[in-house]
Amino acid sequence: MNHILAILVVSVIAAASLSAQDHSTWRDYGGGSDAAQYSSLSQVNRANVKQLEIAWSYSTGDTNKYAFNPVEVDGVLYVLAQNNSIVALDAISGKEIWVHPALPNTKIITNRGINYWQSKDGSDRRLLFASNHFLRAIDARTGKTISSFGKDGAVDLKEGLGRDPKTIALVQATTPGRVFQNLLILGSATNQGYGSAPGDIRAFDVVTGRLVWSFHTIPHPGEFGYETWPKDAWKKIGGANVWGELSLDETRGILYAPTASAKYNFYGGDRLGSNLFADSLLAINALTGERIWHFQMVHHDIWDYDNATAPKLLTVQHEGKAVDVVAQVGKQGFIWVFNRVSGKPLWPIEERPVPSSDMPGETAWPTQPFPSKPPPFARQKFMVDDLSPFLNSDDRARFRDEILTARNEGLFTPPSRRGTIQMPGNNGGANWGGAAVDARNGKLVVVSKDLPCLLQLSPDKAADRYVMNGFGFMTATDGLAAIKPPWTSLTAYDLNEGTIKWSIPLGAVPELAAKGFAQTGTQYPKVGPVITAGGLVFTGTRDRKVRAFDLDSGKLLWEFGVDMALEGIPALYEVAGREYIVFCASAQAGLIAATQSPIHGAYIAFALPAAQKR
Numbered sequence: 001m002n003h004i005l006a007i008l009v010v011s012v013i014a015a016a017s018l019s020a021q022d023h024s025t026w027r028d029y030g031g032g033s034d035a036a037q038y039s040s041l042s043q044v045n046r047a048n049v050k051q052l053e054i055a056w057s058y059s060t061g062d063t064n065k066y067a068f069n070p071v072e073v074d075g076v077l078y079v080l081a082q083n084n085s086i087v088a089l090d091a092i093s094g095k096e097i098w099v100h101p102a103l104p105n106t107k108i109i110t111n112r113g114i115n116y117w118q119s120k121d122g123s124d125r126r127l128l129f130a131s132n133h134f135l136r137a138i139d140a141r142t143g144k145t146i147s148s149f150g151k152d153g154a155v156d157l158k159e160g161l162g163r164d165p166k167t168i169a170l171v172q173a174t175t176p177g178r179v180f181q182n183l184l185i186l187g188s189a190t191n192q193g194y195g196s197a198p199g200d201i202r203a204f205d206v207v208t209g210r211l212v213w214s215f216h217t218i219p220h221p222g223e224f225g226y227e228t229w230p231k232d233a234w235k236k237i238g239g240a241n242v243w244g245e246l247s248l249d250e251t252r253g254i255l256y257a258p259t260a261s262a263k264y265n266f267y268g269g270d271r272l273g274s275n276l277f278a279d280s281l282l283a284i285n286a287l288t289g290e291r292i293w294h295f296q297m298v299h300h301d302i303w304d305y306d307n308a309t310a311p312k313l314l315t316v317q318h319e320g321k322a323v324d325v326v327a328q329v330g331k332q333g334f335i336w337v338f339n340r341v342s343g344k345p346l347w348p349i350e351e352r353p354v355p356s357s358d359m360p361g362e363t364a365w366p367t368q369p370f371p372s373k374p375p376p377f378a379r380q381k382f383m384v385d386d387l388s389p390f391l392n393s394d395d396r397a398r399f400r401d402e403i404l405t406a407r408n409e410g411l412f413t414p415p416s417r418r419g420t421i422q423m424p425g426n427n428g429g430a431n432w433g434g435a436a437v438d439a440r441n442g443k444l445v446v447v448s449k450d451l452p453c454l455l456q457l458s459p460d461k462a463a464d465r466y467v468m469n470g471f472g473f474m475t476a477t478d479g480l481a482a483i484k485p486p487w488t489s490l491t492a493y494d495l496n497e498g499t500i501k502w503s504i505p506l507g508a509v510p511e512l513a514a515k516g517f518a519q520t521g522t523q524y525p526k527v528g529p530v531i532t533a534g535g536l537v538f539t540g541t542r543d544r545k546v547r548a549f550d551l552d553s554g555k556l557l558w559e560f561g562v563d564m565a566l567e568g569i570p571a572l573y574e575v576a577g578r579e580y581i582v583f584c585a586s587a588q589a590g591l592i593a594a595t596q597s598p599i600h601g602a603y604i605a606f607a608l609p610a611a612q613k614r
Contacts, residue, residue: 021250026072026573029113029176030433031530033248035310037436038531039572043579044608045534049548049558052606055580056094058087060601063587067526067567069113069433070582070603073140075575077582078116078127079603084109086127088143091575094605100143106131112432112568113176115184116140117206126206128184133157133172135186135204150209157188160211161198162220162234171197175432178246178255180286182206185255187242194270194465196263198234199241201255201282203289213289217241217259217277224291225276237271239263240278244432245310247326248286249340255286256326258307265304265426266415266455267466269361274299281311281328281336283343293343297330299365302357302415303455304426305331309446314439317496318346327437327495329446331429332411333378334371337495347373347498354412359457359466364414373498377430377491379483380411382423382452388476388484390512395476402454402474415455415468423483425453427473433528433569436537442496443551445529445537447506449488449521451481480509480523488521490529490539492554502554507541528569530581540566540583546606564601581606 021032023040030037044052060066060081068080077091084102089095102109109131118125118140125140126149135157137149145153157172158165170191177186183203190196201215217240218233219226229237239262247256262271262278279298284291298305312327316337324340337346349369357364379386384403387396406419413420428451435446452474457466474482481487486505494501507522522541529539536557537549542565548558564585571582587601 024574026070026571027116028071028179029069029115030245030310030528030569031572033178033180033250034313034439035245035247036312036314036439037433037528037569038438040533041572041574041579042532042534043574044532044536044581046536046550046557048608049534049536051608052558052560052581053609055605055607057605058089058094058096058603060587060603062600064601065567065586066584066601067112067586068584069528069569070571070584071114071116072571072573072575073116076140077571078114078140080109080111080114081601081603084111084131086114086129086138086143088140089603091573091580092578094603098143100138103131108132108170108172108174110176111174115176115179117179117184124207128179128206129176130157130172130186135184135209137206137209149207155204155209160202160214161200163197167195168197173243175243175245178248179206180248180250180253180255183212183286185246185286187244187246187257189243190238190241190263192263192265193467194264194463195236196238198237199239199259201242201257201284201289203286215282215284215289215291218262219276228274228276229271230273233271237262240275244306244308247311247313249313252341253286254292254340255284256311256313257282257284258309258311258328260306260308261298261301261304264465264467266302266468267359267362267457268300268302269359269465272300272363274365275301279305279307281307281326281338283326295336295338295343295345297328297334297336297369299368302362302364303412303422308432309430309434312435312437312444313340314437314442314444314495316346316442325495327444329377329430329435331424331426331431333376333380333424333429333448335374335377335444335446335493336371337374337498345371347371355407355409355414357414358416359414361464362414364412368412374493374495375500377446377489377500377503378424378428378448379450380423382421382483383408386483388480388482390480391476391482395482399474399482406454415457417457419454419456422453422455424449425451425473427451427453427471431526433526436529436531438531438551442494443531444493444495445531445551446491446493447488447525447527447529447539448491449525450483451487451524452483486519486521487523488525488541490537490549490554492551504549504554506539507543507545510543513543526567530570530572532572538570538572538581540570540585542566546583560606562604563599578607578610
């Protein structure tokens, strides 16, 4: 699509679009369609956050693992619980209103959040989610299936992808999509291996379930980027999908979609080329699905450097002007900042030469992009001097030998048969839910983990290709990462200047904290921060604590211990003049120390004492 024409189309959309994002409610995953993970509520602030107490809790009723970001609408809180059922709770008391049971044999469900939509007059209110590869709609007031949606209340997500649906094993994300006007826009998860489904981004009518548009992330003949793949790659190559989070600029009608790697993740001999639109940030016309602009963060990805975190929309002061930007955090530890409309980078991005591959049939792309600012939030190398002081002698010797014998030439060292060191790792850096912004002041905070990997390829005996021996995470016999701590960090940026304001370890390993080592950061977090107008950053961690930090300084202002590990993104809302912060506590990681018996998960709501509210 012509770039100037695209901007004109967006301008037309803006004239008829929804109003700017309201951050005083929590009506969508991550707080709103812009994915800011920000609340304009300020009843709880730096001065009184220590007075927070448990207002209510709701047991999930099982020992399943949940990482769900609740949605609150008109005093009703929607959560996932009880064997993957959708549950409506009274947002003040936590009492159950209704339960929509999961279908028998539900193996996969949108389990990180849910989408809410209502008609202009409010007479039609719907919750939209996917399970077992079907998109579904239920009545938000009753929990009953809306049978007029799709076929008997469901739309088959395996259809319409240009492949035989019977050959598709996975095409459903566990992350919700985004609602824009009467559209639900969805990404998808695909398998990690060869022959995965294509990563088409699709928009469905929220009332009928009809497919309205598709964007082919692996281009078809005649589409932009087709020449960056082998001929007819769209028929057989998979991935380049959005399994993570989408963002919307509702005023302009622009969808921002961060894509993942093409599949197979670690060998690309069957997909030579730069592989647009894998590992890209896409700006798409939300009404039509037409591309406005794109930027590819990794050319011909053979490292699984997915973009998983929602693009963050904010306004910054740059060169004396207010600029609306979109910021993308990534697994490599980089932050990429672009003009939201034109796609122009705020600071120069340099294409640098990177190492070549020594694998048969593989051709690594000769250069990769490096942003000049802001500085990275994660460590990007792993040498012998970086080994953890907590390693036993056997683990230390093993990791030392691996570091010295493997290829270890920086972020873009290609996977090899002898082994390749990868840092911060394909499961490191920032991941889903991992960043939040104060869009008014140009501030961004990000949760990141440092988890080095050893990528080692071996021949696939069934075909002329290569696979990796497992995921290769470099962890010791006690499960701790091989690199010295901090293993998880919380880092704050001023994106007006492109600088780091502060960075602190996030959480601790209880066993090490008991020995006096409390600044290690927790292990393997799957948590997201939320910023508030009260000057706070809230987040939970797997060390079974919820915390609030000062946004300006990173100082810990409040922490509270619970019986379970915390997962996902907290939700903030206000009902009847009282502000609530709700965390999802995971059952599987929570054990009663005395008995080592599993306990149920729970949603735990915190608020100021009733007498302290406004």
